[in-house]
Amino acid sequence: MRPGRYLLLLLGLWLALALVLSALRVAAPEYGGTLVAAWWACGAVLALGAIWDALACPPATAIEVVRVLPDNLALAVRNEAQLEVRNLGRWPIRLEVADDPPTHVDVPELPRQLVLAAGAQARLSYGIFPRRRGDAHFGRLWLRRYSPLALWEVRSRPGEVASVRVFPNFVAASRLAGMDLEREVGAIGVHLRQRRGDGMxxxxxxxxxxxxxxxxxxxxxxxxxxxxxxxxxxDERDQDILFLLDCGRRMRARDAALSHFDHALNALLLTAQVGLRQGDGVGLLTFAAAERGADVDGTRWLAPVKGAKALNQLVHQVYDLHSSTAASDYLEAAQGLLERHRKRALVILVSNVREEDADDLHAAATLLARRHRVVIASLREQALDERIGADPEGLDETLAVLGTLDYLRARERLLLELRQRGLSVIDTLPQQLHVELVAEYLRLKRSNAL
Incomplete structure (x- = not known):
């Protein structure tokens, strides 16, 4: 138990009154005894009131608080949680309740104050905004109970600790369940050409x-x-889609709330959902990862799976995966994929390629193309597009724009060389990757190029 704001304010006023009375005793000494007696009387009333208020403060057992969290949280969006608060006592209680989230989870709608009548209960809804995927560990709740006169406050930690998983934002993918293919891909901005049953x-x-x-x-x-x-x-079914996901330092770039790696995961899940609806199997090999759950060499492998539970398997495989500061070795990743999977498949390499990757990337693409159909999806930094689109002011900004143009031209030359080798190449902003990736998959699927 600790003094509340009002008790400290009253004590301050009582002490300030002592200074005033001291000045009055000097000005009117004949009333000195009366003023001192009045000051002590005020102190006695304050003390008795504080003692009574402390004794009347509700015990911790009078309040029951239960936190209800979703089974899983989605990254960078509002996830609704609830607090169920019940007054088990016989007197009204004023209290303040707050959550104890991990450092990478924001709870801007708490703390919250409320007054509960005797025997009453309340249900508080609040938003949870995760900023990082993986496991999120919530501590016990924070509860502050106020005495009837609000002179005292008591803090306690009710409830239980809880752990939930923060998944990539799979909300869009889950909304596609139950749609036919045309509506499904149209919901994410991809439009199909009408055909009349000319598959294989x-x-x-x-x-x-x-x-x-x-x-x-x-x-x-x-x-x-x-x-x-x-x-x-x-369209031919029972084919395999293998995502070769770069987890290296290139994917750590961040244009807005999400990193390039997070955008890549969202696009991967949406494309996997469409592929599974087409009857294909979906697998994954990561490389250059250095997070918990990855192998010693920075890889994580999921053999192609299909069926109703395949998407859940994929989500659980990547939810706690993060980009690292390691350099990406495309050739080593290609060799690892060929060792793990020999059946012909559509291999989708998701990365952020640059000119210095040319030799390694050409070697990896050539090796993969001997057995598989290869798509290279390269993310482009939005900041670079904004820089070359702005009017430079001064010599430094002009040089920066010229350097950016030179970098982008070299990158375009590399992508053109890959296209000339017969590879499918996607060059897009992270926010549009899911649309481009699904469209390219369906184009290859419908042209029987897999």
Whole structure:
């Protein structure tokens, strides 16, 4: 128990009154005894009131507080949590409650004060904003109880410690569940060309429609039903998508709230969701990671999986993965992938490539392309685009713009060389990676290029 703000204020006033009375005793000594008696009487009333208020302060057992957290938290968005507060005593209680989040989680809507009548309960909703993926450990709650006259306050730590996982922002991916493919990809900004069943795998027989090719006609079924019957095909299924995810220092760049690595994870999950809906398997190999959960060589491997629980497996594989300060070795990563997976697959390398990577990247791409279809998705810093788009003022800014232009041209030359080798190359801002990646996957899928 500690003195409250009001008790300290009253004590200050009582002491200030002593100074005033001392001055009055000098000016009117005949009233000195009366003034001293009055001052001591005020002190006695204050002391008795403080003692009574301390004794009337509700005990810790009079308050029950339960924190309700979501099973998992999504990165950089509002996640709703709740506090259930109950007054078990027979008197109203004024209190203040706050959470104890880890350092990388913001809880701006707490602390909060409330008054509970005897036997009443309240449910407080508040937002949780994680700034980093991984495990988030919450300590016990902070509770401050006030005495009836608010002269005293008592602090306690009710509730239990709790741990939740902070996942990449999979909200967009979860919203796609239950949609058909066209609506699914349209929800994230990708628009498909209309086709009429010209994939590789046979799907079903149906009546001939205007626009069907003659090669689609099933002549035996046509003769049997005595009307034109077409074969309808669908995109080939049971293929593999392998993400080769760079976790090196290049991915630590940050244009806004999320780093390039976080944007890459979000795009990876969305593309994986679309691929799984297409019947393909999805796998992952990381490289240059130096976080808990990665292997000694900085890799984390998930063999291609499919089915209803495949996305959850992928999310649990990457939720606590972070970029490191290590240099990225593309050739070593390519060799590691070929050792782990021999079946032909679509390999999507997600990184931030630069001119100095040319030799290593060419060697890795050549090695992978012998067996797999390769897509290189390179993230571009938005700050560089903004720099060359601004009007320079002075010599230093002009030199900075010229240096940026030279860097970007060299980068474009490298990407052009990769395209000339027959590789699919995506060069985009981090915020648009998910759209470009899904569109390229579907383009390759529908052109039977996998």
């Amino acid at each position: 795998d046979f799907h079903q027989l149906r009546e001939f429609r205007a626009g069907d090719a003659l090669r689609q006609i099933d002549w035996k079924a046509t003769a049997r039903y005595r009307k034109p019957i077409s074969r309808e095909y669908q």
